[in-house]
Amino acid sequence: MKSIEMEKVQEQLDRFTNKAVYVHVETTNGAYASHFDDKAYNVGAYVRNAEVTFHQAKIVGSGNAYRVGLKMEKGWIYAEGLTDWVMQEESKMLMAGHDREGRLMVALQISETPFSY
C-alpha cells in the first residue's frame, strides 16, 4: 500500500457511487491487547462483503490520517484513521490505517465483486 493522496482516493471513491458494491469494514486492536496490558480492552468489529449502494463518498482529513464516509439512502458507513491505500487488481479499493509498527488498526475496502470468503 502507499500513503493516501486525497485527490486520487476521492477520484476512485466516486467511481463506486450509485451501484451495488461489496464493502469490507474492520477495526481491531488485536486479540492480545489485554494479554500484554491488563488495563487494555480487546475491541474490534468486522464486516465482510456487505452489499450496499452509496450515492455520496468523501475523504476528509489532514496530515497523514484520513476519514472516509459513505452516504447510503438509509444510513452511513465511515472509517477513521486511514493512512494507506491501494487498488488491488485494479478493481478493489483497499484503504487501511497502520500503527508505527505497521500493524493494521482499521480497514475500509470497496469492490464491485465480492472479496474472497
Place this chain on the structure above:
Amino acid sequence: MEKHVVVIYPHPDDESFGAAGTIAKFREQGVPVTYLCGTLGEMGRNMGSPTFANRETLPEIRKQELLNACKALDIQVQMLGYRDKTIEYENRSQIADDLKARLEEIKPSLVITHYPPHAVHPDHNAMGAAAIEAVSLMEPEVRPTVWAQAITNTYVEDLGKPHVINDIRPYLDKKMEAILCHTSQASGILGQLTDYENLDKDLKEKAEKRLGYEQFYIWDFEK
C-alpha cells in the same frame, strides 16, 4: 519413542512460536510430525515491517510462509480451511468430527494443541477445545496422549506446574529459522529479537528465556 506426532493449532506461526523446539527434537529422533493448521491467519494485524502485505494479499503470503516453516521443520502440513478469528463461532462438534477423522487416518501417539480456555486467543481456545473433543471421541485404547499448551499470564497459578517442560535451547537456532519463515509476522511479534544471529549477549539471553522452553500439560480424559 513416539510413533507420530500431530500438532493442532489455528494459525500459521503457532507451530513455530509454540512448539518448534519440541518438533525439532522429535524430527531429530526420526518421529514423523504432521501440523493440522486451522486457518491461514487471514485476519492478522501484522503486515510486515515495513508493511508489504494487505488484508487481501495476506492469506496467500501466510500460506507460503507456513509451507516454508514446515519445510524448515521437515514436517507434513494439512490446512483445515477455517477463517481466522471465526473458529469459536463454528460448530465445535463439526470441527471435532473433522479432526477425529484426520487423527484416525494418521494414527498419532501424541497430539499437541492449546489448553482451553488458557490460551489467550479465541481461536486457540476454540481449536484446542475441538482437538480435545476429537480425541475424547476416540476409543480409549486408541487415544493418543494430548499435550495441551497454556499461554495466559497466569497459567501456572491457575493450573499448577506444567507436566512437560521441554528445554529446547539446543534447538533454538532451528526454532528461530522456523519463526523467521513467517516474515510478515515475525518482526511485529519479536521486535528486536528478529535479528537473532547478531544479537548481543543480553538480548540472546532474553530470547532464550522467552523462547527456550516449551511447556505442556498432559490432558486427563478421566476428569
